[in-house]
Amino acid sequence: MNHPATTLEQAPAERMHIPLTHPRLPQRAEWIVAGIAAAFGALLLVLGVPTVGAAILAGIAFLVVLPVWSLAVEGRRGATDRLMTGLIWTTFVVAIVPLASLLWRVIDQGAGRIDGTFLSYSFFKTQIDQPVGIYHAIIGTLLVTLGAALISVPVGVMAAVYLVEYGKKNKLAKAITFLVDVMTGIPSIVAGLFAFALFTLIFGPAYVSGFGGSVALALLMIPIVVRATEEMLMLVPDELREAAYALGTPKWKTIVRIVLPTALGGILTGITLATSRVIGETAPLLLIAGATDRTNMNPFDGAMTTLPVLIYGQNLRGDAPAEAIAWGAAFILILIVMVLNLAARIVGKIFAPKKG
């Protein structure tokens, strides 16, 4: 800068040397390195390294070789980019491992225990050699969850209707929205303690019932239902409402006949997902619904075992037959949850508003 004359003279000469493109690795560099890493892993496997260790070392080899090669050719910035890309994809692989391990474990250990008697007998034995099953827990799970749905769906859907159709962002609606958000974070055991405190204060200290469990689960379910319904109602175009008003339809009829049917698919999906979320809850039911060996059909009286509580109970006993029952029950429970999740998706597709 101090000698403009010299820089001016030198500048063109320097400019000639600036390359217009950066040196890059070949386009298939990732695949080449992946191949090398895989070969390295296979070599380790042949040398007697356990499978898991070989896979981890091959992964590390990939994460090291690619950036080093890139550093040599592309420079520091390119190398950082390639390293971070590798690391970010690794996070996904790392997260898949426990899920795959868990599902495989449940299927491997649980599926073998499933048969007709396992599903149709309870723990309660009338004869000494009667087989045991988890019928009572399946019934309990269905009844308790049904109760929770019956409480939380009307409250949740109507609250969402208030928030979207009537509240229109006034102070109360804002407060409710915020509290619903906070409510999604209530620990399940606190919901159980709430139901426990409520019912024992009213009915005396020894009270246990399936209905109490339903109340606790409803507390966990309501915020999910509200959020899902609210989102769906906001997607309903205002033109539909205005068209109904223009025909002289009262507001409540507009909501019941126009807005809710339009959003029905999404609402049903939300409700089903919420159900699948609470059906696996254990802690609240442990406190208020108790556990029993018999099949109890009355949700308002007496203890009611559910699948999660049964699994926990078997886990506490810890001997081999108990462990087998626990895995079998876990298999059934996961099956129910997956079926509900699948149903949610199908229902959403069926009831989706027709286009065009």
Added chain:
Amino acid sequence: MTAPTAEIEEQPNDWASVRGGVGDRIFSGLALAAGLTIMAALAGVFIFLAIKGATGFSKSSDVYGPHAESFLGYVFPLLVGTFTASIIALIIAVPLAFGIALVISHYAPRWVATPVAYVIDLLAAVPSVVYGLWGAFYLAKKLVPMHEWLHEHLGFIPLFGEPNVSGRSPLTAGIVLAIMILPIITAISREVFSRTPRLHEEAALALGATRWEMIRMTVFPYARSGMVSAVMLGLGRALGETMAVTMVLSVGFDMSWNVLATASPTSIAANIALKYKERSADLLNVLVATGLVLFLLTFLVNFAARWIIGRSERRMAR
């Protein structure tokens, strides 16, 4: 403007059905009632826990068991246990969750991103008791060599003391918790990552930034508050999670920093699940009181997280 509307309302026409007005009032009343029920329920949680637990704060010293004299002495080790497991979970889950969120929002092509998001949702759908079962019967055994390795090589740090032979340690509980809170952190950070303005990203790329530099310069600054609150929501979830900790750990009351031993204190939630069976009225009051402490703690964490999200949304709307 007000005068004409008032006039119309005063003289109802034939086509404006009067019954509609009544139906409207009933229906809006029902909707309002549902909204108020939610507020009442949340208040009810606090009130009933307070009524039932009030006496639990000041029992005679023998109720608090052999390990503590007062409520504070009873709840403090549990708080430490709760936070130990939760913080281990956060340390593991947070980088993973941000990475997966970036895979879904920025790295993977669309046809990969959708199934990836679905698989992470599956993690959230697995019941907690199944995680507990898997952690206690399977993962704990698999992690024993890791415990020994940590003790051998990093044993000079007080965190990695004498390992437990069954592998049922706060570290294992933390790992199980990490898998359980992964989905919620991923879901929220994915949302904020994908909300980064397209123009910011493209401007960075046009200036010659690599993809990672683009993410560091545009996505992270934009999503910072969302990421903070995602972590806090994950913390709230971890603090209150019961079954995984209950099934992996057994009860201990020794105050120690050793995350490899079984005797380290359990969490508040797990303690309630383990002790409620004794059904002695005094102990139950104490347990409800600890539950109240847990409720207030998670409430505060969630409240702060939601407040941060809300504040950043208002700022962006401006």
